[in-house]
Amino acid sequence: MADILKKWLLDVNNTNDTIEKPKKQKQKLESSSQDKKSVFNKASVMDRLMGDADIVKIVIEAFLVEIPGKIELLVKHTDAAEYSEAKQLAHAIKGAAGNIGAEDLYTKLLKIEHAESGAAINDKVPDLKEGFQKLKNILKREI
Amino acid sequence: MSNKDMSVLVVDDTSVNVIMLAAILKTNGYTVLTADSGPKAREIALREQPGIILLDIMMPGEDGFETCQKLKKNAITADIPVIFISSLNDPDSIVKGLTVGGLDFVSKPFNKDEVLARVRNYLKLRHTYLRVIEEQANRLRQIQDAQQSILVHPNDLQEANFGIVYEPIQEAGGDFYDVFKISSGVFGYFVADISGHDLGASYATSALKALIRQNSSPLYSPEETIRIVNSVLLSILSDGQHLTAAYICLDHNKSVLHLVNAAHLPVLFMPQRGDPQWLEVDGDVLGAFNDAHFSCRSFPLLGGERFFAFSDGLLESFEGQTRTRAQGMQELSNFALNTRALQIQEASSEIAKLMFENSRKKEDDVVLLGVDI
Numbered sequence: 001m002a003d004i005l006k007k008w009l010l011d012v013n014n015t016n017d018t019i020e021k022p023k024k025q026k027q028k029l030e031s032s033s034q035d036k037k038s039v040f041n042k043a044s045v046m047d048r049l050m051g052d053a054d055i056v057k058i059v060i061e062a063f064l065v066e067i068p069g070k071i072e073l074l075v076k077h078t079d080a081a082e083y084s085e086a087k088q089l090a091h092a093i094k095g096a097a098g099n100i101g102a103e104d105l106y107t108k109l110l111k112i113e114h115a116e117s118g119a120a121i122n123d124k125v126p127d128l129k130e131g132f133q134k135l136k137n138i139l140k141r142e143i
Numbered sequence: 144m145s146n147k148d149m150s151v152l153v154v155d156d157t158s159v160n161v162i163m164l165a166a167i168l169k170t171n172g173y174t175v176l177t178a179d180s181g182p183k184a185r186e187i188a189l190r191e192q193p194g195i196i197l198l199d200i201m202m203p204g205e206d207g208f209e210t211c212q213k214l215k216k217n218a219i220t221a222d223i224p225v226i227f228i229s230s231l232n233d234p235d236s237i238v239k240g241l242t243v244g245g246l247d248f249v250s251k252p253f254n255k256d257e258v259l260a261r262v263r264n265y266l267k268l269r270h271t272y273l274r275v276i277e278e279q280a281n282r283l284r285q286i287q288d289a290q291q292s293i294l295v296h297p298n299d300l301q302e303a304n305f306g307i308v309y310e311p312i313q314e315a316g317g318d319f320y321d322v323f324k325i326s327s328g329v330f331g332y333f334v335a336d337i338s339g340h341d342l343g344a345s346y347a348t349s350a351l352k353a354l355i356r357q358n359s360s361p362l363y364s365p366e367e368t369i370r371i372v373n374s375v376l377l378s379i380l381s382d383g384q385h386l387t388a389a390y391i392c393l394d395h396n397k398s399v400l401h402l403v404n405a406a407h408l409p410v411l412f413m414p415q416r417g418d419p420q421w422l423e424v425d426g427d428v429l430g431a432f433n434d435a436h437f438s439c440r441s442f443p444l445l446g447g448e449r450f451f452a453f454s455d456g457l458l459e460s461f462e463g464q465t466r467t468r469a470q471g472m473q474e475l476s477n478f479a480l481n482t483r484a485l486q487i488q489e490a491s492s493e494i495a496k497l498m499f500e501n502s503r504k505k506e507d508d509v510v511l512l513g514v515d516i
Contacts, residue, residue: 044252047255048163048167048252048253048254048255049163049166049167049255050167050170050255052166052170055163055166055170058162058166059159059162059163059166062158062159062162063159066157066158066159067159070157088201088203091201091230091231092156092157092201093157094230094251095155095157095160095199095229095230095251095252096157096159096160098230098251098252099159099160099163099251099252099253100159100163101252106252
């Protein structure tokens with residue numbers, strides 16, 4: 001009897017485990033999808049472009065052609081301690097990032113635009129580069 | 144609405160933004176023009192005159208504020224509505240944008256419905272505004288046509304030997320002239336400058352034509368004619384309205400020129416030989432005083448003379464006031480001498496052309512009436 005109960009109890013534990021697992025997986029997946037969405041909110045750009053996938057593709061292509069150079073220039077200005085130019089570029093790229101639904105990049109650029117010192121901009125640039133790399137990878141898969 | 148009225152100029156140095164806005168606008172039936180800088184935008188606006196401009200603010204070189212300011216300073220682009228599309232949405236930027244002539248702001252990232260609604264509303268407003276302007280211009284053109292149709296042309300009365308330059312600056316001009324036959328061998332020449340250039344002025348010109356002709360008869364002296372005209376004008380002109388005029392009565396039978404001057408500029412008299420002379424006679428303005436004083440002077444003629452009566456717009460009203468009345472009279476006198484060999488119409492046209500040389504922009508109506516005796 002004790003054995004049977006033990007088995008049942010174990011089973012119950014096991015069952016709990018198996019119930020817990022998909023929940024966690026789902027949460028993990030949701031969180032990952034949320035992360036991805038904040039890197040590139042496709043729904044917002046689709047809405048902005050009236051659900052026209054072809055135009056979205058054109059816009060992404062244009063973004064991938066134009067923005068990497070501007071990010072690179074922003075980094076160069078920062079390295080050269082030309083912070084005012086770096087801020088201006090951050091402002092210009094921010095508009096395009098917002099329009100294309102690149103929410104994380106938009107936030108990172110906003111922080112650079114409003115940074116109170118050169119040092120603060122220096123601190124934020126690595127994060128910007130990393131964020132932009134992530135965005136590029138996602139966008140490349142969209143075209 | 145025409146294609147031009149439905150055209151939108153999108154200005155942004157970031158092509159992604161331009162492509163997105165262009166796609167949205169094109170899908171909704173608009174014609175889209177694009178520019179990636181302020182100077183290019185101004186060039187396109189000048190050439191194409193779009194219905195509306197969506198203008199980014201932060202651009203390298205000339206920023207959106209400066210572009211807007213320059214667009215508003217140019218008469219051809221001044222009326223084109225400008226909407227700023229920018230992430231600069233702090234109160235200072237908004238106030239600056241509105242101060243330099245922008246009508247509205249849309250913030251980046253933009254909402255397509257908001258952009259479309261604003262573009263549609265401002266285009267509708269502009270369309271209505273242009274329609275009102277066009278209707279008013281049409282009405283004034285009709286008045287101008289009516290006004291000009293009462294003006295006599297040299298070919299209509301060849302015996303009067305006159306040439307004319309008549310250039311109102313607005314559709315309803317404030318200057319007026321008339322040439323008519325009083326009796327065999329006797330002609331009347333009348334040049335007037337009515338205060339204002341509005342509809343009131345144009346009605347006054349019609350009244351004047353009738354008045355001067357009705358009352359220029361061998362039965363009345365030129366002075367009496369002007370006195371009667373003044374009496375009638377006193378009762379028909381609106382408050383504050385008045386006119387200056389020169390009335391010349393040329394009697395070929397008696398070889399004499401009679402001049403009555405109602406506070407108008409003197410008449411330039413050119414003898415067949417010798418220096419030009421200014422014929423001056425005292426007199427009050429017409430249509431202002433019950434007890435107005437007018438007098439007439441008579442000048443004997445030898446034949447072969449020429450004279451010019453004109454309005455002050457010929458002498459002194461230019462952009463920037465580049466000369467005084469005295470300087471203008473001196474120039475006119477010189478030009479009249481230099482064109483003495485020309486036919487009277489040619490001479491009148493040439494003198495008017497010379498008076499407006501060096502791109503002097505007219506700021507008043509111009510009448511120049513030349514007569515060969």
